[in-house]
Amino acid sequence: xxxxxxxxxQLFPVLHSTYRVLLGxxxxxxxxxxxxxxxxxxxxx
Numbered sequence: 001x002x003x004x005x006x007x008x009x010q011l012f013p014v015l016h017s018t019y020r021v022l023l024g025x026x027x028x029x030x031x032x033x034x035x036x037x038x039x040x041x042x043x044x045x
Contacts, residue, residue, distance in 0.1 A: 019031055 016031070016035065019027070
């Protein structure tokens with residue numbers, strides 16, 4: 001059985017790319033901030 005984290009990590013780049021295309025600038029800023037926070041969190045672990 002796949003761990004949820006594994007599934008998310010596989011899907012996230014695809015979702016991220018899709019959102020970058022579909023969403024406007026403001027949403028993109030929010031998503032970028034979430035992306036940075038996610039990376040910082042992974043570095044701490």
